[in-house]
Amino acid sequence: MKRTLILGVLGIAALAVAPMVVYPILLMKILCFALFASAFNLLVGYTGLLSFGHAAFFGTAGYMFGATTKLWGFSPELGLLVSVAVSTVLGCLIGSLAIRRQGIYFSMITLALSQLLYFAIQQIPMLGRDDGFQGIPRGMLFGVIDLSNDITLYVVIAVCFVLGIAAVIRVVGSPFGQVLEAIRENEPRAISLGYAVNRYKLLAFTLSAALTGLAGGLKALVISYESLTDLHWGTSGDVILMTLLGGMGTILGPVLGSAFVITLQNWLADKVGEWVSVIIGAVFLCCVLLFRRGFVGEGLAIWRRFAKGRSQPRVSARPAAHSVTQSTFVEQPTVHV
Amino acid sequence: METIFGVPLNAFAGQLVLGLVNGCFYAILSLGLAVIFGLLNVVNFAHGAMYMLGAYLAYVLLTMFGVPYWASLAIVPIAVGILGVVLERAFLQWLYKLDHIYGLLATFGLATIIEGLMRAQFGVSGQRFPVPEALTGATNLGFMMVPTYRIWVVAASLLACFVVWLLIERTRLGATLRAGTQNPKLVAAFGVNVPLLVMCTFGAGVGLAAFAGVLAAPLVQINPLIGQSLTITVFAVVVIGGMGSIVGSVVTGLALGVVEGVTKIFYPEASATVVFLVMVLVLLLRPAGLFGKGN
Numbered sequence: 001m002k003r004t005l006i007l008g009v010l011g012i013a014a015l016a017v018a019p020m021v022v023y024p025i026l027l028m029k030i031l032c033f034a035l036f037a038s039a040f041n042l043l044v045g046y047t048g049l050l051s052f053g054h055a056a057f058f059g060t061a062g063y064m065f066g067a068t069t070k071l072w073g074f075s076p077e078l079g080l081l082v083s084v085a086v087s088t089v090l091g092c093l094i095g096s097l098a099i100r101r102q103g104i105y106f107s108m109i110t111l112a113l114s115q116l117l118y119f120a121i122q123q124i125p126m127l128g129r130d131d132g133f134q135g136i137p138r139g140m141l142f143g144v145i146d147l148s149n150d151i152t153l154y155v156v157i158a159v160c161f162v163l164g165i166a167a168v169i170r171v172v173g174s175p176f177g178q179v180l181e182a183i184r185e186n187e188p189r190a191i192s193l194g195y196a197v198n199r200y201k202l203l204a205f206t207l208s209a210a211l212t213g214l215a216g217g218l219k220a221l222v223i224s225y226e227s228l229t230d231l232h233w234g235t236s237g238d239v240i241l242m243t244l245l246g247g248m249g250t251i252l253g254p255v256l257g258s259a260f261v262i263t264l265q266n267w268l269a270d271k272v273g274e275w276v277s278v279i280i281g282a283v284f285l286c287c288v289l290l291f292r293r294g295f296v297g298e299g300l301a302i303w304r305r306f307a308k309g310r311s312q313p314r315v316s317a318r319p320a321a322h323s324v325t326q327s328t329f330v331e332q333p334t335v336h337v
Numbered sequence: 338m339e340t341i342f343g344v345p346l347n348a349f350a351g352q353l354v355l356g357l358v359n360g361c362f363y364a365i366l367s368l369g370l371a372v373i374f375g376l377l378n379v380v381n382f383a384h385g386a387m388y389m390l391g392a393y394l395a396y397v398l399l400t401m402f403g404v405p406y407w408a409s410l411a412i413v414p415i416a417v418g419i420l421g422v423v424l425e426r427a428f429l430q431w432l433y434k435l436d437h438i439y440g441l442l443a444t445f446g447l448a449t450i451i452e453g454l455m456r457a458q459f460g461v462s463g464q465r466f467p468v469p470e471a472l473t474g475a476t477n478l479g480f481m482m483v484p485t486y487r488i489w490v491v492a493a494s495l496l497a498c499f500v501v502w503l504l505i506e507r508t509r510l511g512a513t514l515r516a517g518t519q520n521p522k523l524v525a526a527f528g529v530n531v532p533l534l535v536m537c538t539f540g541a542g543v544g545l546a547a548f549a550g551v552l553a554a555p556l557v558q559i560n561p562l563i564g565q566s567l568t569i570t571v572f573a574v575v576v577i578g579g580m581g582s583i584v585g586s587v588v589t590g591l592a593l594g595v596v597e598g599v600t601k602i603f604y605p606e607a608s609a610t611v612v613f614l615v616m617v618l619v620l621l622l623r624p625a626g627l628f629g630k631g632n
Contacts, residue, residue, distance in 0.1 A: 097617060109576055113613065
């Protein structure tokens with residue numbers, strides 16, 4: 001518990017200092033994707049379900065935010081609310097279809113359904129088709145806070161981000177989160193213990209979709225533009241990479257992973273042109289082959305080995321105390337689907 | 338002029354044939370996917386990329402080295418198959434013991450790399466591949482005129498599927514393969530070199546995808562992205578049909594191609610999505626898939 005608190009305080013301090021060092025728009029983009037990856041991690045890291053279609057929620061929420069604020073003149077907070085509501089409903093629908101099959105089929109179904117949504121939204125003239133949806137206004141939050149200032153907007157995004165991460169930590173630490181982990185570790189046993197596994201999976205999927213919707217809406221607010229790229233399965237792949245690279249099943253992992261990937265993409269974009277996707281693909285492959293536990297997972301493994309060598313008895317006394325706080329940061333890297 | 342449901346018969350039959358041609362590609366690709374998944378436990382996300390490589394290789398061989406279509410039809414699948422073997426040895430062989438998702442993710446990474454390399458080399462503009470001399474023009478089937486090349490594609494694809502079926506269901510090699518799918522440890526205990534079998538299966542599977550790519554070359558604008566959306570459609574086909582049976586994946590592939598063709602006639606806007614809608618329907622009514630046994 002104490003460690004969570006310290007990490008939390010450090011994180012918020014980092015958020016406060018960051019805009020002085022990093023270009024605010026890039027930083028806000030990172031935060032949006034970090035929230036996206038954290039929501040995604042709730043599913044892949046803690047429940048063991050690999051969705052290959054999370055871009056569907058991210059992009060749809062972005063488009064909903066654009067449509068409500070620009071076409072119908074909603075205020076930003078209302079636009080966000082609608083975005084989250086729509087992606088929640090969508091998550092419930094797609095989730096209830098996808099959990100009908102297990103394992104690799106689950107991934108293929110989510111991928112196919114997100115592609116369905118991609119084609120559907122591409123057909124809607126109102127949303128700009130292949131040109132994307134441009135000129136999304138930043139507007140006035142609650143009618144009083146002007147978001148056109150980058151720093152003001154940053155504060156709003158950072159607050160949403162912190163609330164989103166807090167929600168993830170809360171879910172993971174709850175008895176509900178423990179059941180999710182039980183499903184990930186051994187689904188048949190969870191069933192035999194009497195848990196309605198499918199209901200848990202669906203709820204996890206819906207929660208993840210809702211948070212992803214928040215991230216998508218915020219991203220549209222930051223960039224003032226929404227395009228089909230956000231709906232494309234390439235984005236689903238990106239968020240998988242972020243989560244995997246940072247460390248599945250850890251709180252910090254997806255945040256670090258998305259910071260790394262977005263910075264890399266941003267840095268490479270004007271340098272290597274078409275080679276960006278080659279490099280991203282290579283990073284992906286290396287990650288899958290060499291460090292499946294991601295930055296945080298591998299770091300923790302090294303740290304534990306180090307700590308073990310230093311004080312043998314203290315560590316050997318620990319295994320029984322597999323407390324909630326510990327399990328949120330120290331996770332087995334393998335994902336059982 | 339004769340009409341069917343208010344659509345001129347010619348247009349109707351034309352779309353039907355086009356749908357059948359697409360269905361053939363779905364069938365070949367989902368067949369390869371199923372065979373690979375059966376033995377390797379890897380859902381090959383790079384399958385569409387291999388198809389794309391097949392089409393490009395045929396194009397490059399023709400334009401740079403003057404290799405004719407017919408030679409490409411034999412050379413390209415072997416070349417891509419060898420590439421597949423190399424990729425399997427270099428990357429995939431380390432993942433078999435792990436969860437299925439890592440195979441999917443590794444091949445996703447591979448697909449991204451391959452497509453990125455091709456884009457860096459060739460750009461995204463489409464290239465044209467001429468229809469081979471012998472197959473130009475149209476053939477009169479008695480009730481309609483069909484471009485000869487399309488008839489050839491359907492015939493060649495069905496033949497390829499039949500050969501694969503024969504190989505797997507009726508030969509000793511196929512029996513070993515099926516046994517390997519069921520219980521690789523036991524097969525290894527009988528003295529079969531399972532890693533070799535796995536390697537060759539992957540090579541053959543992606544070679545099949547490349548074969549489809551060569552067949553498709555004269556029909557499409559060849560660009561590095563032609564494999565992408567095909568991969569996802571084939572995934573949906575596999576979800577609908579299940580990966581358990583060869584006949585199942587071929588029939589499902591063909592049927593979905595035809596369904597797509599028919600949709601193009603009556604409601605073109607939905608033609609890109611109809612396969613996914615069918616998938617939703619199947620998931621609602623028969624969650625295990627049309628030919629699947631359980632999950």
